[in-house]
Amino acid sequence: MSFGNHVQFKVYQQHEKNIIPVSYEELEAKAKEKLENKPYYYVAASAGAEITAKQNNKAFEKWQIVPRMLCDTSSRNLSIELFGRKYAYPVLLAPVGVQSIVHPEGELATARAAAAMDVPFIASTASTYSLEKIAGEMGQAPRWYQLYWSKDREIAASMVKRAEAAGYDAIVITLDTPMMAWREKDIENAYLPFLEAQGIGNYLEDPVFCSRLDKSPQEDLQAAIMLWARVFGNPTLTWEDLEFIKAQTSLPILLKGILHPEDARLAVEHGVDGIIVSNHGGRQVDGAIAAIEALPEIVDAVKGDIPILMDSGIRRGSDILKALAIGAKAVLVGRPYMYGLALAGEEGVKQVLRNLLADFDLTLALSGKRTVSELNRDLLKRV
Numbered sequence: 086m087s088f089g090n091h092v093q094f095k096v097y098q099q100h101e102k103n104i105i106p107v108s109y110e111e112l113e114a115k116a117k118e119k120l121e122n123k124p125y126y127y128v129a130a131s132a133g134a135e136i137t138a139k140q141n142n143k144a145f146e147k148w149q150i151v152p153r154m155l156c157d158t159s160s161r162n163l164s165i166e167l168f169g170r171k172y173a174y175p176v177l178l179a180p181v182g183v184q185s186i187v188h189p190e191g192e193l194a195t196a197r198a199a200a201a202m203d204v205p206f207i208a209s210t211a212s213t214y215s216l217e218k219i220a221g222e223m224g225q226a227p228r229w230y231q232l233y234w235s236k237d238r239e240i241a242a243s244m245v246k247r248a249e250a251a252g253y254d255a256i257v258i259t260l261d262t263p264m265m266a267w268r269e270k271d272i273e274n275a276y277l278p279f280l281e282a283q284g285i286g287n288y289l290e291d292p293v294f295c296s297r298l299d300k301s302p303q304e305d306l307q308a309a310i311m312l313w314a315r316v317f318g319n320p321t322l323t324w325e326d327l328e329f330i331k332a333q334t335s336l337p338i339l340l341k342g343i344l345h346p347e348d349a350r351l352a353v354e355h356g357v358d359g360i361i362v363s364n365h366g367g368r369q370v371d372g373a374i375a376a377i378e379a380l381p382e383i384v385d386a387v388k389g390d391i392p393i394l395m396d397s398g399i400r401r402g403s404d405i406l407k408a409l410a411i412g413a414k415a416v417l418v419g420r421p422y423m424y425g426l427a428l429a430g431e432e433g434v435k436q437v438l439r440n441l442l443a444d445f446d447l448t449l450a451l452s453g454k455r456t457v458s459e460l461n462r463d464l465l466k467r468v
């Protein structure tokens with residue numbers, strides 16, 4: 086029995102073991118009930134009037150699947166290959182910072198769930214727990230590291246080297262957040278978790294960061310938080326700076342936050358290994374193009390030179406199918422797993438992933454396809 090049918094069966098038979106809602110809308114509503122307003126809105130809300138956040142979902146409706154029949158889809162294989170490594174599914178857990186605001190175990194619980202489900206976890210620079218502690222929960226399971234490139238480039242270099250030493254398989258450099266956007270809810274709530282020392286674990290354990298302090302973070306946490314606030318983002322970066330990071334590591338480097346086809350071309354020209362089409366879940370430039378809308382032109386511009394991943398708005402199996410048919414190699418999910426984490430820790434993240442992967446597997450089969458490599462735009466109609 087293929088993955089999706091198996092999960093479906095189990096869910097029908099062991100209904101009582103379903104500890105989180107199956108539908109995304111219910112999942113979000115339950116997380117809202119459970120969490121305090123400040124952390125809930127930190128996760129759920131976006132920039133400005135949240136036009137882009139809404140478009141990220143609405144825009145998927147403009148792409149319709151035109152299923153094929155009589156294709157013998159009884160057995161399927163969802164695996165993909167990226168940078169010479171095989172992955173079981175075309176899905177990764179997006180880098181999400183400060184996970185301790187929704188669950189005390191934060192990234193550690195997410196890391197265990199990712200490892201158990203064989204889905205790579207992209208650990209954020211803004212994690213509450215350090216990248217070494219996160220790796221310590223994952224055995225040999227696949228993991229990538231997301232870099233927020235510090236104003237102090239020696240800190241950025243140090244983090245990349247630590248990630249390589251801790252067994253991370255790729256470096257994702259996020260470009261769209263050299264500073265936090267205008268997020269109305271967080272401003273109304275006067276909420277910035279970092280000021281409460283959450284989400285800075287990678288800095289507090291970084292030798293270069295600590296060398297810039299007069300006293301250790303244990304002795305003077307406030308001074309460490311102030312230094313973090315000064316060095317976190319780096320709006321001075323240009324394409325020329327990429328050489329510096331490339332020289333620090335032999336791992337593949339992906340750029341996250343690409344929306345313009347010309348930036349996608351520049352990424353290829355500057356020798357990066359992959360890009361992630363993303364508007365940060367609508368949390369940065371409100372009014373920015375929906376990620377799924379940006380994808381086709383970027384796929385056409387890159388012409389297969391490097392793999393393209395995407396995120397922002399992936400909620401169900403059909404969203405994954407559409408992104409892959411347009412030309413993405415894999416997708417990242419963000420908020421859905423944060424709600425699973427909020428509601429039920431590690432088990433909650435596992436169930437979110439299980440449900441999403443089962444939904445994707447069934448949608449693939451019912452569309453007449455058996456593998457990710459069989460997907461292309463012939464399966465879609467743009468309306």
Ligand SMILES: Cc1cc2nc3c(=O)[nH]c(=O)nc-3n(C[C@H](O)[C@H](O)[C@H](O)COP(=O)(O)O)c2cc1C
Nearest residue numbers: 128179180181182209211259365366397398419420
């Ligand atoms: C609470 C929260 C924190 C995030 N933190 C980071 C981060 O530290 N680094 C990063 O590259 N992206 C971060 N993101 C963006 C995600 O990686 C991803 O782009 C986005 O969540 C995808 O959209 P979705 O939530 O609609 O799936 C964060 C998103 C959320 C919701």
Ligand SMILES: O=C(O)C(=O)c1ccccc1
Nearest residue numbers: 182183211262284365368
């Ligand atoms: O909240 C975010 O979207 C985000 O990317 C972030 C930025 C800095 C620290 C933690 C998370």
